[in-house]
Amino acid sequence: MKDYQGYFIDLDGTTYKGTERIPAAARFIKRLQDAGKTVLFVTNNSTRTPEFVANNLRENHQINVTADNVYTTALATADYLDKAAGDRRRVYAVGESGLRDALRHRHFRLTDQHPDYVVVGLDSQVTYAKLETAVLLIRAGATFIGTNADSNLPNERGMVPGAGSLVKLVEYATQQQPIMIGKPEATIMKMALQKAGLTKDQVVMVGDNYNTDIRAAINTGMDSLLVYTGLSTPEQVAAMPVQPTHTVNSLDEWTVE
Template sequence: MRDYQGYFIDLDGTTYKGKQQIPAAARFIKHLQDAQKDILFVTNNSTRTPEFVAENLRKNHNINVTAANIYTTALATADYLLSVAPSMSKVYVVGESGLKQALVNNGFVITDNDPAYVVVGLDTDVTYAKLEKAVLLIRNGATFIGTNADSNLPNERGMVPGAGSIVKLVEYATQQQPIMIGKPESIIMKMALKKVQLPKESVIMVGDNYHTDIQAAINVGMDSLLVYTGLSRPDEVLRERIQPTYTVKSLDEWKI
């Protein structure tokens, strides 16, 4: 087993299940901290700020981290735009406060007046008018960016529509493929590696979902650890052509 310095870790299904704690995850994080490993929670959720996510981990899941340990698709989207767009570029956003704040904090101007980019993420207050504006702006030449392709999100009511459902609607109406940022795409992983300033050979991706977490690691050439506490099931994963580097039933099994 390679001695990894960096750990990219998924949240829902890996670190917790909605509001339910996963005690093994808290012990796993504590072991990593004691070993002075670099920890970054890499999540497709663009709706929350890093500060909110870190506070939730501290208060509700016994995981003592700060906003510096959180990397959302909102942050990855802002970092990606910084790498390709001039400063003060105009962006139209379908999304919530976490996404908008990340963009504003990095110098982007949120407007529907001739934006260069349209960013579409999860928006629980989405309306036809917002989607109509996004579609028209993209058809008029704005670059289309989607935060992530998750079709559903698990919550106490069941599998509700995810950001990918909204992105797909805009994609269908514009007949344009978006630039996708979140897992399983490589963009968020490359941005996260840049943030921690580690080579990919020194980092492992830990997650519960083969089709997002593990596939993201595969797409960027990183090792991966699939934990069976969330979405993916062993019989399903065994049918995949490329297997995770490691699998465990519980994060208690992982030896650092």
């Protein structure tokens, strides 16, 4: 088995399911930390700040990490726009505090008045009015950005709608394809590699969702480890043309080199 220096790890469905713990994940991460591996949670969830995510992992899931161990699609979106925008710094965002804070940290102005970009992410308090505004602004010329394409999120209640469901609604109403940032796109993975200071050959992507986590690794040329604790099933994965590098039923099965 390859001796990976870095592990990029998904959250929802891999590390926990909503408020429900996945004890094997905590044991897995402790083994990685004891072995001196780089651990970075690379998540498509744009709703929370890295500080909130790290605090949740420590207090509710017995995983001792800090905000530096977290890279969200909100951060990746803000980093992408920071490099691409130049002096075009006006953004209308459909999303929660994680996305808004990440954009403000990169000195973007959040406004519904002639924005340069419209960013659509997960928003549990979304309204028709917010989506209506996003659609009209994009149709008026703003560049359409989607944080991620997840159709669903696994939590303790089941598979609830993800950010991709909102992105698809706006896409349908505008008839415009968004620039997508999160998994399965390589954009978030390349930025995460830069943050970790590692090359793609040194890292394995760990996740439960073939269509996001594993495809992100494939699109980046990275190895992958699929764990069957969340969305994808063995039957679904068996039908895929490109298989994950590794698969396990539980992260307890993984041996850290």
